[in-house]
Amino acid sequence: MDIITLAEVSGNLSAIGYGLAAIGPGIGVGIVFGKAIESTARQPELGGKIQTLMWIGFGLIEFLALLGIVAGFIFA
Amino acid sequence: MHETLLSGLTLAANGPEIPTVDEFLPPEILFAGTPFAINRIILVRLVMVVIMLAVLGVSAAKAKLIPSRWQGFIEWGIEYVRDKIVYEVMGETRGKRYVPMITTLFFTILMFNICGIIPGMNIAATATIMMPLAFALWTFVQYWRTACREQGFFTYLKKECIPQGVPAPVLIIAIPIQLLDVVVIRPVSLTVRLFANMLAGHIIVALCFSATQFFLIEAHNWMAAFGAATFVFGFIMTLFEGFVAYLQAFIFATLSTVYINLSYPED
Numbered sequence: 001m002d003i004i005t006l007a008e009v010s011g012n013l014s015a016i017g018y019g020l021a022a023i024g025p026g027i028g029v030g031i032v033f034g035k036a037i038e039s040t041a042r043q044p045e046l047g048g049k050i051q052t053l054m055w056i057g058f059g060l061i062e063f064l065a066l067l068g069i070v071a072g073f074i075f076a
Numbered sequence: 077m078h079e080t081l082l083s084g085l086t087l088a089a090n091g092p093e094i095p096t097v098d099e100f101l102p103p104e105i106l107f108a109g110t111p112f113a114i115n116r117i118i119l120v121r122l123v124m125v126v127i128m129l130a131v132l133g134v135s136a137a138k139a140k141l142i143p144s145r146w147q148g149f150i151e152w153g154i155e156y157v158r159d160k161i162v163y164e165v166m167g168e169t170r171g172k173r174y175v176p177m178i179t180t181l182f183f184t185i186l187m188f189n190i191c192g193i194i195p196g197m198n199i200a201a202t203a204t205i206m207m208p209l210a211f212a213l214w215t216f217v218q219y220w221r222t223a224c225r226e227q228g229f230f231t232y233l234k235k236e237c238i239p240q241g242v243p244a245p246v247l248i249i250a251i252p253i254q255l256l257d258v259v260v261i262r263p264v265s266l267t268v269r270l271f272a273n274m275l276a277g278h279i280i281v282a283l284c285f286s287a288t289q290f291f292l293i294e295a296h297n298w299m300a301a302f303g304a305a306t307f308v309f310g311f312i313m314t315l316f317e318g319f320v321a322y323l324q325a326f327i328f329a330t331l332s333t334v335y336i337n338l339s340y341p342e343d
């Protein structure tokens with residue numbers, strides 16, 4: 001490294017890509033849990049049913065984020 | 077100014093030892109070359125299975141009507157799975173049949189995940205794709221079996237693929253997506269969720285401590301402060317991994333129960 005190049009970025013750009021890809025599912029998971037809490041507070045007697053639905057939705061959303069991790073390894 | 081900055085940068089360019097995917101493909105240590113080859117992760121798995129069988133077996137053999145403190149603890153764990161996961165989702169009449177399966181899943185996955193933060197083992201036994209895949213296939217087989225028994229193969233497929241109250245044109249999109257969901261996405265997402273969480277957790281913890289080793293011990297400059305920070309962060313992440321280990325076991329067990337429950341006809 002010479003004096004002109006003060007900082008050199010090395011590594012893989014896909015790390016940034018994964019960071020960007022995680023934003024959407026992050027927001028989605030937040031919405032799922034927030035809404036589940038909200039609706040359980042409104043109708044506590046439906047808590048069990050809401051929780052079941054919440055896990056189904058959570059599973060789908062989190063899968064999108066995790067596809068990002070795995071895709072990085074598969075296509076590396 | 078330039079001197080110190082540059083020395084810091086060049087050292088950083090050499091870099092700490094970054095953990096890679098190779099961590100999860102360790103060399104075979106026993107029976108190499110045969111189909112029964114054992115590497116470090118499989119050894120961890122076997123050790124954990126033996127420990128679990130021994131602890132639970134001895135506890136079960138010594139079980140009394142008036143539980144000792146240890147038996148109370150074990151029963152608390154088992155009842156937690158039964159009441160908070162299975163009965164919560166399915167109800168008691170349906171759930172009774174699946175309590176043993178879900179309990180097995182929950183405790184095996186929990187113990188295998190905990191291996192990731194036990195000193196000396198240091199890798200989650202579920203951190204390679206095969207183990208989560210085996211668990212997910214078990215769930216897959218169970219919810220199809222339940223569907224065939226409770227409402228018949230085609231009724232179930234029709235119910236899952238054609239959501240009620242959806243206008244006809246949307247069905248063109250909905251049917252393939254739902255079919256994909258039932259056949260592929262459910263087992264694959266169970267597998268990948270567990271696997272990727274354990275993989276990412278191990279890499280983060282390993283990265284923290286390898287950065288600590290590098291900045292604190294090998295690099296003699298102002299970056300030692302950064303090393304101290306990664307040291308503390310490594311401990312925090314280890315605790316977080318303990319939490320994730322439990323959380324993933326819980327999610328896996330809950331989603332398995334939910335999927336099996338979906339195989340029953342609507343009430």
